Amino acid sequence: MDELKLFLASYWQLVSAFVGFMLLVLAIKVWWQEVRYLFMRTGWSLPLAGRLSRAAGKDHKLGNDGWYPIEKQVCHDFYVHYKDFNQSPDYYEKCADYLNKVEESGRKKKGPFLWLLIIGLILLEAVGFAYVLAPFMAKNASSNEQTMLAWFVAFLLSIAAVLLTELTGKEWHKNSLINKIRGWWEIEGKQSNLMPEKDISIEKTYQDNQSPKYLQVLNRLSANALVTPSYKTTVITLLYICFLAVGAYLVRSYTLDADNTEMVNQGMVFEQAAGTDPFALLEQSSAETSTTDDAIALPAELAEVNATADQKAANEATQARTSASKVTFVILSVIFVMIQVVGIYFGFAFSFAGKESEKAFNYTKDFNSAEELNEWLQLKKDLIAAQAEAYLQRLREKMSRRAVISSNDREALQSGSSDRTFHHYLVQHEQKKQISAAQLASSAQTAPIKATAAAAEVPSSPAVLVAVPEKAAELVDATGHTLPADLEGLDLTTLQDADLELLAEEYKLDLIWLKKQQRLAQIKNKARNA
Structure with missing residues (x-):
């Protein structure tokens, strides 16, 4: 001693x-998530070397979408952390289901x-x-x-x-989980062949409800081609x-x-x-x-x-x-x-051995029900959104103090507090995700048709009729208004008035015509369901 x-x-x-x-x-x-978020905010707000201070001494031009690129960068950096808490209302049940299917329910971290x-x-x-x-x-x-x-x-x-x-x-x-898989198999x-059916995440955890137990575990585990212990x-x-x-x-x-x-x-x-x-x-x-x-x-x-x-x-x-x-x-x-x-x-x-088991555990360890988790997620989202708005406001203040600034830039900065907010960025980002998902689904549906048409024999008649796609026909009316190509798969019936106004402003469309197209689409849906 x-x-x-x-x-x-x-x-x-x-x-x-x-x-x-x-x-x-x-x-x-x-506390890695909090540390990472702290480092991100510190990188923007340092007095001299911070990105806000450096942005004040540079010239900025409005983009075609009506945003300054530096504003979108601020929103993007905060959105990276915001999306971690932007989960569905039943996310708690999904996490619990994921852990149960991968045989890791009840396990804890150190x-x-x-x-x-x-x-x-x-x-x-x-x-x-x-x-x-x-x-x-x-x-x-x-x-x-x-x-x-x-x-x-x-x-x-x-x-x-x-x-x-x-x-x-x-x-x-x-290895103990792999031995379970092989034993149940x-x-x-x-x-069946011992291979995963699909890559199952927390959001997709219900897609293999009908699969055998060993496949449910294997779908959530990283294993070698032979599914053997290492x-x-x-x-x-x-x-x-x-x-x-x-x-x-x-x-x-x-x-x-x-x-x-x-x-x-x-x-x-x-x-x-x-x-x-x-x-x-x-x-x-x-x-x-x-x-x-x-x-x-x-x-x-x-x-x-x-x-x-x-x-x-x-x-x-x-x-x-x-x-x-x-x-x-x-x-x-x-x-x-x-x-x-x-x-x-x-x-x-x-x-934890599951691909997203640790993530699922982190979202359920401190909560007893989905209501408690959703309340906590909403608080975190509100906090991040408020901080993002504060950083946007500080950025505009620093940009407006430049020695040389045009009247157009000054007007754009003054109107930015109401037209270019973090909420608007979230709405636009969500709409782009929906459009991308619709385009992907449309491509997946038309791919087999295109393959069948390419395999069919071409008729020997000299007259060739080119059919106009039904979607394209729906997007054009007698006034000559059309929706942009990247909005081709968008379902207007699911959008609210605020969304239509944002679309009209973003893509320079006639708002009255856009609402008319939404109403026509609703009537067509009612006629089909009648």
Whole structure:
């Protein structure tokens, strides 16, 4: 205990730096989303080097969509974080369903207590390695430099051991799921090929409700082509652990042998030096004279036996001390191995193998129902939207303070607070997503028809009739108004008046004509359903 106190008192700077670094890494890992969001906002709002400050000194031109590019960049950066909380109302049930189907319902991640325990184990391992490595690090360096270098190498070895054991535990958990898949597949009589049907995400978790259980797990798991367990990380970890455990034992053992040899050599040197030292010879002569006066001298045979007995006792003591030390070294190596076993268990018991299992867990761990999750998501969305609006306002203020600014730019900046808001950006982004989805669906529907038409024989009649697509016919009326090509698959009946106004402004369309087209589409839908 005293040695530990002395060590901490001597190298408290190193220990404090290590513990602080590990706590920082832990905080970043646990609160990564918040840290990433903080870094993004800091990058915009720094006083001199921030993007808002740099944007104030540049010339900006309005785009064809009526937005300044720098404004859209602000909205985009905030939208990257906004979309993480823009989930469907039944997202809680989807997350729970995803975890249940991948056989990871009820699992948990490592909490702060376990992470502190892991940091303590890393520190314990580093102390052991530092004691082993310090005498052999940079022989020409000073004692403090040797100790610091040994600590640095020991920390690297310990951190690598923790990472490998964590990955090994995750690999074992994943292998257990793969063994379940193969077991259920064999019970079902191997009715189908063992391959995933589709890539299932949280949003698509209900698409394989009718699939067998083993396929539900496989659809959410990354596996090799043969769906077999893999032990690559396990082999690497075992080799690493054995290398460190055996290496530490050998280093300690050889160091002990070297110390014993050095003690013997020092004893022989001391005896030789004493034989040539006049003061030592005078002291020895006085001792012999005193012995002759006070006692009877032993015969030569008895003196030789006595010297042999003394030497044997010294050898036995040295051998016993050496054996005890080596047993201690073995125990230390076993303790190191057991620490790694604990790390592997933590990785096995507190990890997720599903592609989006950890994400699903993060959205359900602190909530008991969908209502609680939705309220929290709405609060987060409102907070991000409010901050995005504040940053847009600060950007426009800085842009309006430029020394040279045209009247058109000034008017555009003044009207931007109402025409170009983060809410408008969200509406436009959602409409573009709907248009893209409609175009993709339309392409998927027309692809088989085009393939069939290309395979059919061309008639030999000289007159060729070109049919006008029905969609195109619906987009043109007698006044000559047409919808742009990228709005071809848009269902106008699903849009509200605000959406129509935004479309008319964005694509320079006649709002009255657009509402008329929406009404005609509604009438056609009613006629079809009648």
